[in-house]
Amino acid sequence: MAYALQQLINGLTLGAMYGLIAIGYTMVYGIIGMINFAHGDIFMVSAFIAVTAFTILAAADVTSIPLALTFVLIVSIFFTSAYGWAVERTAYRPLRGSTRLAPLISAIGVSIFLQNSVQLTQGARVKPIPPVLEGGIVLWDAPGFTVQIGWSQMLIIVTTVILMSAFTWMITQTPFGRQQRACEQDRTMASLLGVNVDRTISYTFMLGAALAAVAGVMVTVYYGVVDFFIGFLAGIKAFTAAVLGGIGSLPGAMLGGLLIGLIESFWAAYLWAEYKDVATFGILCLVLMLRPSGLLGRPEVEKV
Amino acid sequence: MSAVVFARHAMTPAERLRDAGWVAFVGLILGIPLVGLTTVDVGGRLGVETRFGLLAAAVAAVFAGRLLLRWAIDQARNRKQDRDRASTATAADRAHGAQRVVNVLGWVALGASIALPIVFSDNRYVVDTATTVLIYVMLGWGLNVVVGLAGLLDLGYVAFYAVGAYSYALLSTQFGWSFWEALPVSGAMAATFGILLGYPILRLRGDYLAIVTLGFGEIVRIILVNWTEFSNGPNGISSIPRPSFFGLDFSRSAPEGGQTFAGFFGLEFSPMHRLIFLYYLILVLALLTHAFVSRLRKLPVGRAWEALREDEIACQAMGMNTTNIKLSAFAIGAMLGGFAGVFFAARQGFISPESFTFTESAIILAIVVLGGMGSQMGVVLAATLLVLIPEFGRNFAEYRMLLFGLAMVLIMVWRPGGLLSHREPTVRLNALGKASATKEAA
Numbered sequence: 001m002a003y004a005l006q007q008l009i010n011g012l013t014l015g016a017m018y019g020l021i022a023i024g025y026t027m028v029y030g031i032i033g034m035i036n037f038a039h040g041d042i043f044m045v046s047a048f049i050a051v052t053a054f055t056i057l058a059a060a061d062v063t064s065i066p067l068a069l070t071f072v073l074i075v076s077i078f079f080t081s082a083y084g085w086a087v088e089r090t091a092y093r094p095l096r097g098s099t100r101l102a103p104l105i106s107a108i109g110v111s112i113f114l115q116n117s118v119q120l121t122q123g124a125r126v127k128p129i130p131p132v133l134e135g136g137i138v139l140w141d142a143p144g145f146t147v148q149i150g151w152s153q154m155l156i157i158v159t160t161v162i163l164m165s166a167f168t169w170m171i172t173q174t175p176f177g178r179q180q181r182a183c184e185q186d187r188t189m190a191s192l193l194g195v196n197v198d199r200t201i202s203y204t205f206m207l208g209a210a211l212a213a214v215a216g217v218m219v220t221v222y223y224g225v226v227d228f229f230i231g232f233l234a235g236i237k238a239f240t241a242a243v244l245g246g247i248g249s250l251p252g253a254m255l256g257g258l259l260i261g262l263i264e265s266f267w268a269a270y271l272w273a274e275y276k277d278v279a280t281f282g283i284l285c286l287v288l289m290l291r292p293s294g295l296l297g298r299p300e301v302e303k304v
Numbered sequence: 305m306s307a308v309v310f311a312r313h314a315m316t317p318a319e320r321l322r323d324a325g326w327v328a329f330v331g332l333i334l335g336i337p338l339v340g341l342t343t344v345d346v347g348g349r350l351g352v353e354t355r356f357g358l359l360a361a362a363v364a365a366v367f368a369g370r371l372l373l374r375w376a377i378d379q380a381r382n383r384k385q386d387r388d389r390a391s392t393a394t395a396a397d398r399a400h401g402a403q404r405v406v407n408v409l410g411w412v413a414l415g416a417s418i419a420l421p422i423v424f425s426d427n428r429y430v431v432d433t434a435t436t437v438l439i440y441v442m443l444g445w446g447l448n449v450v451v452g453l454a455g456l457l458d459l460g461y462v463a464f465y466a467v468g469a470y471s472y473a474l475l476s477t478q479f480g481w482s483f484w485e486a487l488p489v490s491g492a493m494a495a496t497f498g499i500l501l502g503y504p505i506l507r508l509r510g511d512y513l514a515i516v517t518l519g520f521g522e523i524v525r526i527i528l529v530n531w532t533e534f535s536n537g538p539n540g541i542s543s544i545p546r547p548s549f550f551g552l553d554f555s556r557s558a559p560e561g562g563q564t565f566a567g568f569f570g571l572e573f574s575p576m577h578r579l580i581f582l583y584y585l586i587l588v589l590a591l592l593t594h595a596f597v598s599r600l601r602k603l604p605v606g607r608a609w610e611a612l613r614e615d616e617i618a619c620q621a622m623g624m625n626t627t628n629i630k631l632s633a634f635a636i637g638a639m640l641g642g643f644a645g646v647f648f649a650a651r652q653g654f655i656s657p658e659s660f661t662f663t664e665s666a667i668i669l670a671i672v673v674l675g676g677m678g679s680q681m682g683v684v685l686a687a688t689l690l691v692l693i694p695e696f697g698r699n700f701a702e703y704r705m706l707l708f709g710l711a712m713v714l715i716m717v718w719r720p721g722g723l724l725s726h727r728e729p730t731v732r733l734n735a736l737g738k739a740s741a742t743k744e745a746a
Contacts, residue, residue: 114709
């Protein structure tokens with residue numbers, strides 16, 4: 001029981017991170033109907049930026065944790081959004097209106113490019129940073145097993161909840177959100193009504209990248225190690241989360257992320273840890289086969 | 305509304321400078337965290353190292369590159385306009401002319417590939433590299449059926465390659481099957497996997513299909529790594545028997561009751577015999593693949609693939625069974641990948657899950673995409689380039705994947721159809737098209 005509770009906490013933490021990345025997939029899919037295969041690698045880049053920023057702070061003898069976290073978040077969000085913007089501008093925008101597969105292949109190219117440029121410029125070895133947030137609260141001191149929620153886990157869950165609320169507010173209440181939803185429904189009509197479609201799409205990519213940057217910082221804080229390959233699996237899992245929740249739906253992405261996180265930690269704890277990635281891929285295949293519109297998505301009608 | 309907005313007029317020098325300056329500024333922002341700063345291990349802890357000199361060089365390179373690119377684009381556009389005005393040839397004529405050049409190139413390449421081991425009969429390195437090129441050509445042709453002809457993006461093609469390789473490895477080491485006995489069985493095995501995987505997922509739309517195939521490829525690899533009793537896990541399977549020449553071994557001394565190749569023909573033993581034999585073996589396999597695929601393209605099923613690639617909804621409206629058509633493309637592609645896998649296992653004599661990663665899938669896909677989806681000659685060109693480029697300079701090798709990625713993006717942006725793309729249907733209805741189609745087939 002205590003063990004299960006601990007897995008629940010771990011799963012929620014993991015799921016919150018997947019959810020943050022999944023929002024990037026789901027927004028981009030909603031607005032231009034493409035799978036941004038490079039999103040996982042954008043997340044990886046942000047984690048590297050976070051490592052560098054933490055190392056700079058350590059060298060500058062900054063000991064205040066809230067200050068350090070704020071600084072790293074701002075730096076990481078800034079540079080990662082720049083990456084999101086640049087990727088959209090160079091690799092996807094020229095292909096708008098092309099066949100469906102062209103942007104996807106281009107995205108795979110970007111993904112390979114980012115992975116290898118990070119490997120070349122930052123090295124192929126894992127980067128460990130000293131623990132930023134240690135310790136936590138003991139929730140339940142059961143006999144033989146202590147259930148504990150770490151400060152970093154709490155940070156991740158709280159940040160995700162705040163960001164999700166802010167995001168929902170932005171999409172539903174602000175002028176930008178309205179333009180974004182308009183582009184999602186009908187780009188031609190939106191541009192006729194004076195919405196700058198290209199700019200809205202650019203902002204969407206930057207926002208997605210910013211959320212991935214938050215996830216990247218959180219991963220760095222939580223695991224303390226980063227390597228150039230983390231983007232691939234995290235990207236696939238977040239995409240699975242987006243599909244599971246219903247691609248194009250923001251609450252769906254969050255729900256999907258939580259479910260994937262929970263499934264993964266319980267699978268690893270009770271079944272076979274070495275096959276935990278197979279579980280994710282299996283779920284992805286099952287969802288796509290049985291309910292392609294996901295849990296909260298609306299079915300897509302293909303128009304001629 | 306969302307069309308690409310390129311400057312319609314040639315840019316003035318001032319505009320070009322401003323444009324290049326802006327691009328260089330973006331490059332600077334992007335470069336700071338990755339190029340300008342890096343973390344290095346200093347006595348067990350990370351320390352920051354700055355590389356602003358490198359960053360400045362990179363930004364300067366971006367500036368100059370953008371300036372040149374803009375200039376080149378303008379020049380190319382002007383020249384194209386002049387040419388269009390001057391020549392009366394239609395686009396169809398030009399495409400036809402290009403096709404003829406490609407055909408001639410094909411014969412030259414065939415002649416060269418047959419002559420290669422004769423010319424380089426004592427150069428182990430050349431024959432080995434050429435064999436690798438041919439493996440990729442064969443894989444590319446197999447994947448071309450799925451991606452280029454049927455328009456299904458398969459990101460897990462390496463799974464079928466792995467199925468073929470492991471089938472042969474297990475059949476030969478566990479049950480003592482020979483190469484020739486195992487080849488068709490392994491191909492059938494890969495095709496069965498293709499059908500089993502394809503059946504449930506082929507109703508999915510293009511990009512979902514891509515992700516599911518990617519997942520399948522990873523599942524196969526994870527199972528190969530973890531199911532140790534079956535596949536010997538990460539250690540792989542070693543001492544896989546090599547193929548023999550109609551029962552003649554390529555070893556130095558004959559096995560019991562057998563004869564060696566060298567002994568039978570009265571030649572002096574040389575390890576090159578086996579390499580050259582393997583080279584010709586893969587050449588024959590690849591040519592058979594080519595003949596098979598070109599014939600299929602003329603059959604109703606081949607035409608159905610191309611129709612499906614162009615417009616799935618129209619195909620459904622015409623009463624075509626899209627699932628079966630996709631399934632046939634998937635199964636045939638998988639089978640060809642399986643054959644290539646058998647050859648790979650037989651040539652290496654050792655296989656492990658390391659050889660079947662997503663990177664490998666991406667390389668095969670890059671070959672198909674760069675070559676021009678659907679173009680057989682393009683695959684040959686791209687496979688040769690992609691294998692040879694890293695061979696030319698060992699320092700270059702670590703940039704190989706970086707360049708792959710870059711090339712995939714650039715080629716998609718510049719020519720979404722690939723280097724030698726012609727999305728012309730293989731078969732035409734009018735008389736001229738028919739004549740040219742039969743000529744191409746010859």
